[in-house]
Amino acid sequence: MKRPVVNCPQCGKSVAWDNSNPFRPFCSERCKLIDLGQWATESYRIPDTGKDSEKQENDPSGSEK
Structure with missing residues (x-):
């Protein structure tokens, strides 16, 4: 069976x-550590959809009524 191949x-x-x-999925420890460093320095970010922040603006307690 052929091994799957991915790009680093x-x-x-x-x-x-x-x-x-x-x-895996990185090609080496170096690439893995570079990626980890980018997460640690917040170079990568998960986009904010705005839904949670809108709720907090409307209801400062954060609870739904």
């Missing part, structure tokens, strides 16, 4: 997706 999210290098790669 950091550098784009093709990587086999199997148990022999302990850093």
Whole structure:
């Protein structure tokens, strides 16, 4: 059976997706740590949809009526 191949999210290098790669989906520990560093420095952010912030503006207690 052919092993699935994915691209490293950091550098784009093709990587086999199997148990022999302990850093998957990354190609190396270096790419994995670079990605972790970007999360730690808040370079990556999850977008705010605005729904929760609108509720808080309308009801400062945060509870729904």
